[in-house]
Amino acid sequence: MKYFTTVNDIADPMALVKEALKLKKQPYAFSELGKHKTLGLIFLNPSLRTRLSTQKAAMNLGMQVMVMNIDKEGWALELEDGAVMNGNTVEHIKDAAAVMGQYCDIIGIRCFPGLTDKKADYCEKILVQFMHHCKVPVISLESATLHPLQSLADLMTIEEKKKTAKPKVVLSWAPHIKALPQAVPNSFAEWMCKAGVEFVITHPAGYELCEDYTSKAKIIHTQEEALKGADFVYLKNWSSYHDYGKVLSPSENWMMTKSKMELTNNAHIMHCLPVRRNVEVSDELLDSPQSLILQQAENRIYAAQAVLKTMLEKIS
């Protein structure tokens, strides 16, 4: 595995889940594998869980970690080939990426979408150029359109908690006060479509996700209809894909509550965090035994560790 930016980068997602669950039991079993190997973590946007869990994963494998916060304004990267750089950009991404690839054995990079130019966001301008120029294995720490480390941790969590061979998993849009990226729901959708679960997405009209990721999902616009018999309910806000980056106002209240959850098969609640409590999901659900939010967050360590281990085995 040279890149980890989408579920399509891996041959067998469930095998990776099993590897991650094994590492969760024995985190230090490969603590020599990363000796003299350096992981560079580059953040063009802020991070809490992703930075700490990935750093921890690397240290469990004996790697060194260097963190770079490249504020877009402080160290603006030029993305256009052939640009005459007499403006605000201080370095071309081809130079920055090539240099960082010389200093690191594996690079993780986070770059959020601008949410104004759909085409630029969805062609993953920054990530793709970075991968092309840095020459070393690259892990997405959440790109403009996908967040595969989160989805791998989510799938691990479902695997740990599922009671039937083919559980029903519902991704439900949730309210928020800001325009958020589609990366987490896109990514969750593409992983669920490969995970051997019954996968349903529910959201208000106008919030359809990009079909590249949802073509195998069942989409239901009535939240209560979708929830029936669910084993897992994943809550997440996203901004409109078709009316790109916009916040639409649904007429119903889409916040997940205990009374709505009564329609499910005593389902577990999932969320990638940070969660806007009592806006996206009610406190009583988040603090209930059915909530998996902390387990998902803990699994982020071992998701990252499984990916790093696979990459290290290739480059050692």
Added chain:
Amino acid sequence: MKYFTTVNDIADPMALVKEALKLKKQPYAFSELGKHKTLGLIFLNPSLRTRLSTQKAAMNLGMQVMVMNIDKEGWALELEDGAVMNGNTVEHIKDAAAVMGQYCDIIGIRCFPGLTDKKADYCEKILVQFMHHCKVPVISLESATLHPLQSLADLMTIEEKKKTAKPKVVLSWAPHIKALPQAVPNSFAEWMCKAGVEFVITHPAGYELCEDYTSKAKIIHTQEEALKGADFVYLKNWSSYHDYGKVLSPSENWMMTKSKMELTNNAHIMHCLPVRRNVEVSDELLDSPQSLILQQAENRIYAAQAVLKTMLEKIS
């Protein structure tokens, strides 16, 4: 020891001082104790000495260290239980703390007071909630009201330098241009009251500290009277506790000078740094052989190391 946030968290302060002084002589004697253990250092306010000395202490014990600067505005934490989070806060402290507790074996956290709401500051809203939700041992890296790592280092320094069994230690208010927290003087007072020294506090009227920490101290409002026969003089500014967070203007000049020090028993000068030279204390004192400011700063390493060692021994 699960928490280190006040002198009351430890059974025997002098035993901890002795442990720290032993580590100062052999910093690497326990360099395997922290293997595969991670210290998370969370700063809601900036830090220089505390970050570097605590990081160094952890590395001396073989720990991994992850530093998180959580700017209050950039990643505002919600503190109210049951809040409808449709405002500026992006994550509830209960979620942030619980997640960080999963990624770290021990957590250090710094959170200064706002100096506007005395009750909120003195109930240590952030620290207490963080401890409650993170589940792992917590070290205060200076809270709203106390700074125990500083006080432990101060007590180590007095122990190293004292010439009599029961030296006279004077804490003297010093001028400053800003409103500063009461954490360092509160903390110094609560440690000195347990340290077997003769402890005197001197400050202008109106600068009385919270009595929870000073009830066993002798308080004298005339600086020159207080200094008589002192063996150690600790200088520090603080804002008013009773007229909360305010800067009052004393009629006398409270800056410590060489001529005032002639009243003492050739006392040592102490300050936690950073010091406003020639405002709080004169250069000639700070640069004299009687100054212990650098020794205090050096001892910060071993104070933190003694606390970490004690915690590691419990969780190993």
Added chain:
Amino acid sequence: MKYFTTVNDIADPMALVKEALKLKKQPYAFSELGKHKTLGLIFLNPSLRTRLSTQKAAMNLGMQVMVMNIDKEGWALELEDGAVMNGNTVEHIKDAAAVMGQYCDIIGIRCFPGLTDKKADYCEKILVQFMHHCKVPVISLESATLHPLQSLADLMTIEEKKKTAKPKVVLSWAPHIKALPQAVPNSFAEWMCKAGVEFVITHPAGYELCEDYTSKAKIIHTQEEALKGADFVYLKNWSSYHDYGKVLSPSENWMMTKSKMELTNNAHIMHCLPVRRNVEVSDELLDSPQSLILQQAENRIYAAQAVLKTMLEKIS
């Protein structure tokens, strides 16, 4: 070697180059040398290559690294002896440096010039005071006037690529939209003057560098004249030294292009990065096989490692 701030700090520059080239072949040959030794990297100005390459170098030697970003405004240091600190500065450099020297075995520090007060910049006020007060070995990570780690990496690169015993090396001023420091060209000049090469500097009138560094160089104001027969062409912008910190407008276009390079002996192109593409140098040159920019950047690791190794051998 206690300090590494100028070529004059080392007895034999070519011996250090050879040491660095040896480390490039065997980066982990001395991975125990830095055990229990801490490198502190202090940035008063932002850094990408320097931070990562120096951190990597230290880790290759088994050192621990602590990075401090001291924003000049956030933690303003007082530089004047005897100052009454009732203004914006929060700590005297004598205290900050002395404390950091207690926490670190070697310190690297970056402090750019203000470009308004030539005398203050060229007496290296911050660096010199820091060295004086911190007591431990100090490495310049680029000071107001020099950038020796860059020059050492540059000389390594020339040594690797030269085809004759005494190659012709041309330092050519290049256009830019901002006023940049003279540190890189000053430093390159002082190293080249000791390197046994034929060294020529070319720049528009008014861009003369400080003679302390260029007295042994041949200076030619006609770029095309200077380029004739060159084996290496080093491109770099700098602001005026004599009309201090100013950007003058040359009547000619000084951007380096392929057609100008035809005057050379099929010369290599060098630049310290970041480079303003198609302003300082054209894309076709930077992306050609003659470009050494990535090799220079890679050599930054081993330049730093050679310096650290030399220092560690002294203090072990």
